[in-house]
Amino acid sequence: MKVLLTGAAGFIGSNFLRQMLDENNPSFHEIRVLDALTYSGTKTNLDGLDSASFHFIHGDIRDEETVSKATKGVDAVIHFAAESHVDRSIDSARIFVETNVVGTENLLNSSLKNDVATFIHVSTDEVYGSITEGSWTENFPLSPNSPYAASKAGSDLLAMAFHRTHGMDTRVTRCSNNYGPRQFPEKVIPLFVTNLIEGKKVPLYGDGKNVRDWLHVSDHCNAISLVLKNGRPGEIYNIGGGRELTNLELTDVILREMGADQSSIERVPDRKGHDLRYSLNIEKIERELGYRPQVPFEVGIKQTIAWYRENQSWWQPLKHGRR
Ligand code: NAD
Numbered sequence: 499m500k501v502l503l504t505g506a507a508g509f510i511g512s513n514f515l516r517q518m519l520d521e522n523n524p525s526f527h528e529i530r531v532l533d534a535l536t537y538s539g540t541k542t543n544l545d546g547l548d549s550a551s552f553h554f555i556h557g558d559i560r561d562e563e564t565v566s567k568a569t570k571g572v573d574a575v576i577h578f579a580a581e582s583h584v585d586r587s588i589d590s591a592r593i594f595v596e597t598n599v600v601g602t603e604n605l606l607n608s609s610l611k612n613d614v615a616t617f618i619h620v621s622t623d624e625v626y627g628s629i630t631e632g633s634w635t636e637n638f639p640l641s642p643n644s645p646y647a648a649s650k651a652g653s654d655l656l657a658m659a660f661h662r663t664h665g666m667d668t669r670v671t672r673c674s675n676n677y678g679p680r681q682f683p684e685k686v687i688p689l690f691v692t693n694l695i696e697g698k699k700v701p702l703y704g705d706g707k708n709v710r711d712w713l714h715v716s717d718h719c720n721a722i723s724l725v726l727k728n729g730r731p732g733e734i735y736n737i738g739g740g741r742e743l744t745n746l747e748l749t750d751v752i753l754r755e756m757g758a759d760q761s762s763i764e765r766v767p768d769r770k771g772h773d774l775r776y777s778l779n780i781e782k783i784e785r786e787l788g789y790r791p792q793v794p795f796e797v798g799i800k801q802t803i804a805w806y807r808e809n810q811s812w813w814q815p816l817k818h819g820r821r
Contacts, residue, residue, distance in 0.1 A: 502572045502614075504559055504605065505579030509681040512543035512618070514576070514719040527728070532568045532645050533579065534558040536726035536737040538682045540811055559601035562608070569608040573614040574726060577605055580653075583684055583724035584646045588770050591645035595652070602653035606660045606668070617668045618725055622650050623736070625672060627766075635779045636672070636734040639669035643771050653676040656731065667731035671722060674778055676739040677798065678715035679805040683817040687799075690749065692808045692813055694756045704768030706746030709775040713739030714793035714802075735787070738778035741795040751774050751796075 499517075505511040511533070518526060529552040544554070556566035559579050569575060574819045579601065581587065581594045602619065609617050626634045627641035640655070642648040657668040659749040675688045690700040727737060743751070753762060783789040806813060814820070 499525050499573045500571060501526055502530045502532060502568055502774070504532045504573045504575070504577045505537055505539065506531040506540060507539035507543050508578060508582070509538070509543075509678075510676055510715055510718060511578035511680060512680055514578070514722060515544070515552065516547065517719045517723070518717065520711070521667070528553070530555060530568060530572065532557055532559065532564070536581075538582065540816065543680050548644060559605050562595060562604060565604050565608045565611070569605070569614055570614045572609075572612065572614050574618070575605060575609050575614055576618045576722060576726065577602065578620050580650070581646070583682075584644045585684070585769065587644055587646035587649070591649070594645055594649040598646075598649035599652040599656070599818045601654055606656060610660060610664055610666055615667060616667060616726065616731075617657065617660070618722060618729075619654060619668060619670045620722065621654040621670050621672045622647065623672050623674045623776045623778050624773070624819040625654055626776070629775055629777055633777040633779040634736065636736055636782055643773055658734070661732035669725050669729045669731065670734045671725055671776070672734060672736050673718050673721070674711035674713050676713055676715045676718050676775060678802055679809070680812070681715075683813045686745070686748070687752070687802065688806060688813065689794075690752050691756065691803050692817055694752070694758055694762060695807060695810070699762050699764040700752070701766040702745060702749055703766060703772060704765050706744060706749065707774070708745050708772055709777070710743050710745070710748070711740070711742050711776055711778060712737045712748070713737065713741070713791060714795075714797055714798040716811060717766065717791040717793055720792070721783060721787075721789050724783070724789055728787050730786075735783040736778040736780050737783060737789070738780045739791045739795065740780065742775075742777060743795075751799060752803070755800060
């Protein structure tokens with residue numbers, strides 16, 4: 499099988515590539531990586547990998563010619579590339595529409611023309627909006643609130659439309675909040691951990707009562723592999739960790755693990771339109787594909803903190819714009 503990974507110089511994509519190469523699965527004959535190396539994508543995420551084991555294409559998913567060449571002869575596309583930070587989308591939504599909606603349409607279109615057998619679109623639970631009680635199944639209507647979530651909903655719906663209209667084998671995954679190594683230090687867990695390493699305070703939005711479901715990135719990657727292997731065309735799969743925490747609870751765990759206390763919290767005004775709670779029902783992927791999250795949050799967060807302590811040369815230049 500020949501596989502194209504988009505955005506694999508970013509957090510989740512690079513973890514997925516590492517897992518693929520570690521598994522050394524003989525069914526993957528060729529792996530291509532297409533990444534524009536935006537502020538959140540870095541070649542250092544590919545450090546230590548055998549460069550002969552994959553082909554890196556420095557290019558933009560919005561560029562028709564690049565994407566046409568990258569998808570030629572490929573059996574599967576796993577589409578991670580995106581603008582991914584909600585706060586940035588609040589400041590300016592344009593690049594989110596261009597990359598997440600137009601870029602995804604470009605990839606879908608080229609994949610259709612080039613007869614790509616399977617297209618996995620990596621989406622997010624944020625497309626559902628916010629839920630005060632219960633959990634979303636895949637049939638819930640989409641009701642995104644942030645410009646980021648709206649752009650992901652647009653791309654998610656396009657992927658489904660290519661299945662319904664053209665009969666293309668597209669599969670959509672909607673995952674909860676990921677954490678783990680190599681996450682850009684603007685996202686809450688690496689931001690808080692690296693701030694504490696640097697002796698700074700952690701900026702907590704509003705009253706800290708917003709609830710998120712946390713999933714270790716390796717569990718997300720395993721779930722995507724299951725969807726690639728045994729998922730069904732035109733289906734949506736929720737992927738979650740079943741570990742819901744308020745932001746204040748998350749902050750307390752990080753503070754405790756890092757030997758700090760609540761005096762290290764700096765309360766900052768709430769994010770505009772901040773979704774109160776995300777919660778996924780993951781019975782479908784458990785039942786159909788045998789998915790089970792493997793990394794308990796208490797274990798994963800310890801490992802993640804240790805990784806950021808041991809890899810300051812990775813995050814310092816990204817955090818302080820010196821690369
Ligand atoms: P990330 O920001 O760390 O990585 C995104 C990657 O995409 C980067 O390498 C960047 O260079 C690349 N990219 C951006 N624009 C591009 C373009 N125009 N052309 C080519 N490459 C481009 O993001 P991430 O956290 O790894 O997220 C990956 C995917 O997973 C995204 O689609 C995101 O919406 C989705 N997702 C993320 C989470 C999470 O918690 N991080 C949860 C659910 C879903």
